[in-house]
Structures are given as structure tokens and as C-alpha cells.
Amino acid sequence: MRIALIGNGKMGRAIAQLALERGHTVATIVESEENHRGGGLSQARLTGCDMVFEFTRPEAAPDNLLQLARLGARVVSGTTGWSARLPEVSAVVKEHGGALLFSPNFSPGVQLFLRTARDMARRFEGRTGFDGFVVETHHAAKLDAPSGTAVALRGMLRQGDQGREFPVTSIRGGHAPGTHRVTYDAPFESIRLEHEARSRHVFAAGALLAGEWLQGRSGVFTFEQMLFEEDS
Numbered sequence: 001m002r003i004a005l006i007g008n009g010k011m012g013r014a015i016a017q018l019a020l021e022r023g024h025t026v027a028t029i030v031e032s033e034e035n036h037r038g039g040g041l042s043q044a045r046l047t048g049c050d051m052v053f054e055f056t057r058p059e060a061a062p063d064n065l066l067q068l069a070r071l072g073a074r075v076v077s078g079t080t081g082w083s084a085r086l087p088e089v090s091a092v093v094k095e096h097g098g099a100l101l102f103s104p105n106f107s108p109g110v111q112l113f114l115r116t117a118r119d120m121a122r123r124f125e126g127r128t129g130f131d132g133f134v135v136e137t138h139h140a141a142k143l144d145a146p147s148g149t150a151v152a153l154r155g156m157l158r159q160g161d162q163g164r165e166f167p168v169t170s171i172r173g174g175h176a177p178g179t180h181r182v183t184y185d186a187p188f189e190s191i192r193l194e195h196e197a198r199s200r201h202v203f204a205a206g207a208l209l210a211g212e213w214l215q216g217r218s219g220v221f222t223f224e225q226m227l228f229e230e231d232s
């Protein structure tokens with residue numbers, strides 16, 4: 001793939017490094033100072049690129065994605081915190097025949113973890129002796145809380161165990177790329193299911209896999225759809 005990177009932060013750099021290792025070409029990198037409200041994204045800037053990776057900031061993503069959609073680009077977006085604008089963005093992607101694949105978490109292991117959590121929650125439905133809750137921990141620079149993944153996790157747990165709220169506690173500090181833990185706790189015992197990302201390369205590798213999958217496709221997709229098309 002010939003890649004355009006929108007955002008040159010921690011994820012943009014991880015994707016660039018891994019893309020080169022996998023034989024792809026990083027054709028252009030668009031940084032924030034040249035891209036106010038998506039104004040740096042043009043057909044000329046993206047000439048020769050077959051896939052765009054957008055990892056920026058929650059407030060920047062909708063303008064970037066709308067502009068990329070108007071250009072009919074194929075885009076993988078991992079930016080979190082913009083889901084309220086998804087219907088608007090999706091409509092423009094479809095109108096212009098482009099493609100968007102988005103996810104708050106491009107770790108294949110996290111996607112399996114979310115389904116495992118839902119299965120576990122089904123076992124606890126109606127067991128009133130247990131309290132269910134989530135704790136998520138991320139590096140100090142992470143802006144949003146709770147994480148997009150914690151919100152998705154809470155949704156899956158509520159699907160499995162409809163009687164519980166599953167409050168989320170967010171911890172921000174240090175350098176860890178992301179840990180999510182579900183606990184069912186009773187007075188004399190505790191059950192925990194945890195996913196720990198050891199490196200943000202797991203997200204970069206998943207995003208590149210998504211880009212490879214998106215080639216030749218049009219429409220709006222999630223990473224979950226890509227991974228579990230056959231078995232939801």
C-alpha cells in the first residue's frame with residue numbers, strides 16, 4: 001500500500017515504522033499545523049495514496065473524516081471520542097463512494113476479550129451475591145476517560161448481564177498503553193478477566209491489517225465486522 005498518515009503522534013509513528021517493516025510505503029504525513037479543520041487534505045496531497053490512516057485527536061477527527069470522505073478516500077481511523085458524529089460521517093462516505101473502517105481499539109486480542117467478557121457476564125446474570133465493575137488504566141497523556149474500549153466493554157457486559165450497571169473507574173498515569181479489567185467481586189472471592197496491551201504496536205499492526213482488508217472495498221466498516229464477519 002501507498003499510505004497517507006494523518007497525525008504524527010505516538011500511533012502515527014508506530015504505524016509508519018511497522019508499515020515500512022511490512023513493505024508498504026509512507027507517501028505523505030499530514031501534521032496538525034498544516035491541517036486546521038481538515039483544510040490540509042486535498043486530492044493533490046493524497047495523489048498516489050491508496051490508504052489513509054487517521055490517528056489524531058477527538059476534536060479533529062470529524063473534520064478530517066468528512067474531508068477525506070468528500071475526496072472518496074479509503075480511510076482507517078483509530079481516533080477515539082467522535083462517535084456522536086458517526087452518522088454524519090457515514091452518510092458522506094457513502095455519498096462519495098469511499099471507504100471507512102474505524103475502531104476505538106485495533107487489537108485483535110481486545111476484540112476477543114470483549115466477546116469473552118460478554119460470555120462471562122452471561123454466567124453471572126441473576127447472581128446477586130456478586131458486584132460487577134471495570135477498571136481501565138492508561139498512560140498519563142491519554143486525553144479521554146473512560147477509554148473508548150471501556151465503553152465498548154461495559155456495553156458487552158450489559159448485553160450479557162442485563163441487571164448490572166458495571167461502573168468504570170479510569171486511572172491515568174505512567175506509560176502503559178492500556179489495561180482493561182473486569183471484576184466480579186463477592187465477600188469471600190473475586191473473579192477477574194483482564195486484557196493488557198504490552199505495546200502500542202499491537203494497535204498499529206491491527207490498523208495495518210484493517211488497511212490491507214479495506215483495499216478494494218467501499219462503505220463503512222468496524223474492525224469487529226472485519227474480524228468476525230461470519231460469527232457475531
Ligand SMILES: NC(=O)c1ccc[n+]([C@@H]2O[C@H](COP(=O)([O-])OP(=O)(O)OC[C@H]3O[C@@H](n4cnc5c(N)ncnc54)[C@H](OP(=O)(O)O)[C@@H]3O)[C@@H](O)[C@H]2O)c1
Nearest residue numbers: 007009010011031032035056060078079080104105106203
Ligand atoms: N484505535 C486504537 O487502537 C487506538 C490505539 C491508541 C490510541 N488511539 C487513539 O488514537 C488517537 C491518537 O493517539 P496517539 O496516541 O497517537 O495520540 P498523540 O500522540 O497525542 O498524537 C495525536 C497527533 O495528532 C495530531 N493532530 C491533531 N489534530 C490534527 C489534525 N487536524 N491533523 C493532523 N494531525 C493532527 C497531534 O498534533 P498536535 O500535538 O500538534 O496537536 C498529534 O501529533 C487518540 O484519539 C487515541 O485515543 C486509538
